[in-house]
Amino acid sequence: MRRREFLKLGAAAPAALGLGGLARGEESSPSARSAGQARNVIFLVSDGMSQGTLTFADQYLRWRDQRPSHWMALYEDRERRVTRALMDMSSGSSMVTDSAAASSSWGGGHRVDNGRLNVGHGGVEHEPLAAKLRAAGRAVGLVTTTSLTDATPAGFTANARSRREDALIADQYLERDVTLLLGGTGAGFDPERREDGRDHSKIWADAGGEVVRTREDLLAREDGPAKLLGLFAPDHIPYEVDRLHDPDLRREVPSLAEMTRIALARLSGQEGGFFLMVEGGRVDHAAHANDLPALLFDQIAFDDAIGVALDFQNRHPDTLVIVTTDHGNANPGFQSGDVHGARQFERISRIRGSFTEHITRWLGGNRSAGEIRERFADALDFEISGDNAELLAAFARRDYRPAYRRMRRASAVIGQVVANELDFSWIGTAHSADYVELTATGPGAGRIRPFTRNTELHGLVLETMGVG
Template sequence: MKKTKRIISFTMAVLFFALPALASQPKYVFYFIGDGLGASQRQFSEFFVREKNHNPAQQLLMNRFEVAGLNTTYAADTLITDSAAAGTALASGVKTNKGVIGKDPSGKDVKTLIEAAEDRGIATGIITTTRLTHATPAAFASHNISRNNENEIAEDFLTSNVDFFAGGGIRHFIPKGMVEKNADAVGKTIKSKRKDDKNLVKGFEKKGYKTFIGMKGARDFNTTEFSGLDKVFAAFTYTHMPYEIERTSIYKEVPSLSRMTRAAIDVLSKDPEGFFLMVEGGRIDHAAHANDPTGVIHDTIAFDRALEEAYDFYQKHREETLIVVVGDHETGGMGLGMDSMGYKLDMSCLMDTKVSVEDTLAYGKGQYKGDKEAYLAFLRENFGLSDLNETEKSGLAKAMASADAGETAGYYKVNPAALTAAHILSNRANINWTTTIHTATMIPMSATGKGAERFSGYKDNTQIAQAMAGLLDFNL
């Protein structure tokens, strides 16, 4: 009898101390990751919004959260990380080598926050503006020695039990030989990158997912009532989704990051156990790789608008919701200010840009292909580069001659005329880029909601995931 009483007393004590801890846990978690989103990218985008809206006090939502901090980003084998190692650190709290997804440096699988949430019966979602199988989203629901094994990563997604997927990169989910001309959401041909006959889209459908594929899927997505769905797989584009600057002006039927976030909330919030949702603004990084100032700005603003959807939900569930905003690394070495223009930034010169550097000037319809006058006319009409001064004309002439000779520029070997145009526009605004790759610069973090105070201060990126796991009582 005494033994029974001791057991009852012990159980009651455990419950007494555990209940307050459980009560302090958020039920709904939003994990926003801006790929390449450093302090300069955040601040410069805010300056642009102020200039555009003639409101010198306006702030991005991410810059208004009451909890803030700084995060280091280095990988296990290099001080300048890539998105695979950084994504793994943010997803699992473990340092790994550059290029590795969801594994430690020895090759052992590490548990992710998404997987821990699923172990607890919590609904999960992954959203990105890149290919779904790209490094950051992959790090949350896959384990692979190389980020380049995107076909294998796609198979991991099928068995991951994540409830909501939305992004680009349909090419890794369809069987070899499959071709549909002009069928993706930006009018490109859908074709497979797989080497086998596996149709993963059909696999998702067999598991009860409502699928949204290509242009038809994009149109249906924009008119669907998601509160009636339990599982969603959406892949709108052959590769990455379009840059926001072109999505809003050219590809208007492509769902925005905020629309995808709203849909995910409608699906996941029905789960009585709550949800864990990772949202990536992936093309901020790509724009910075191309040293594209307006590409960075518009995708950062789109990321902030998606954050507004989460914040609206938080306003209705203030005692149950946590929002954390981080970056995986800085890209481009973006500096705000150069000697040439002194103590000022000129945002006005960025207002007339209509296209991206990478998708249009480097590889799209605005690419320089030998016709100098046509290229200069395109820049005047679409990239805001009118009234070129002699230095700018000379720089473009040299770049076009370099392109004519078959030369490339930057780490990723882009068309030199495109990169030069990006630098001219940047110089006019008084922006300087030190590189076309990543840097080791610390990343700003901001948070609000239940348990947000745990994320403040100076932390390594692994400590963000560890703090989240501790708050949620997850076993990583």
């Protein structure tokens, strides 16, 4: 063949065959079914992550550890082929989605109303990925820092008219034979909080699955069959910043990266390949609460899980890794030219816990400005000015009320005071309509278009895994 013809074919063939997703190592992998097909898919979701959250965590890591976040490092990687896109996350009922509708758009491939899980208008049920993949012999794992039946894992697995139906959702995990579950317990997996008293841990163990409840137990179970249920907190897993600074929590509760590592170790032995969803679920909670340290360290914990997924992909190139978020939330970030960076990061690095756990709950009732300053300094090693303490004292005795209704809760007023200190502020306390960041690498990633509709990922996962 003449060189010119070869070049022509070389340029045309991948597009004609739909092989835009050729990735590093794919051709050399004996287990790749065919080009653009993946044995495994790891789908990572930072719940409620605005663009400012991604930026903040990356800039902080560059300051603290002199390295970018794993997420941003993907964009700087010259070896790895990476697809970057914006995604429209609109739901069936709003431009601003909630996590149930968002997860359903990926899990069931349809836009449903906020609050619903794969149930459309007229009650039509959309079969979720977990059911389709299990029926096709693929393993399915769900790892999250929220309770296991929370909206994001549920959207991949369940059909429910309301995301609050924890018992029904847990039952559907069982019926659909989800292979591995690691996260917080919540009402669905707690027999004492279920009307029928059903004990899923017992059912799981009776069926020959393993059940773990502590970090130590989990880390000791790297080897073994895939069937694993881990329940590490009564509800959601504590904020990472609280876990890091509490020796008991640190001993008892695994990090998201640790859960991800064990999940991958257990699932990688599955014959037909696996789908693993990993959710940094409390980035969203921190954003609702305008809680800077909770937001930062949960986003970093999520980013560490991305690192684990990419390490796995280096060893198993027939793995598609998708990294995204389901919606923005409160759009946080540094503002004003007074921000130096290092000066702010230095103060932030000394904060020893979340505002939610150490300040917000404590602030109710009358507190003097002096008490408030002391509390910030003692509990968190974070000094605030007398003026800012006065503002909080006035709010606590109901003498001060922000104009914007959504900013009137205590956590938001604390967020505004912290913005006075650090020039790090928030536009509200709710989800946003922003198009979201979508990143993918590995076989199939090249099929993602630069501007993607949320529902397209459903077909992409199935097609890439070769499930009809």
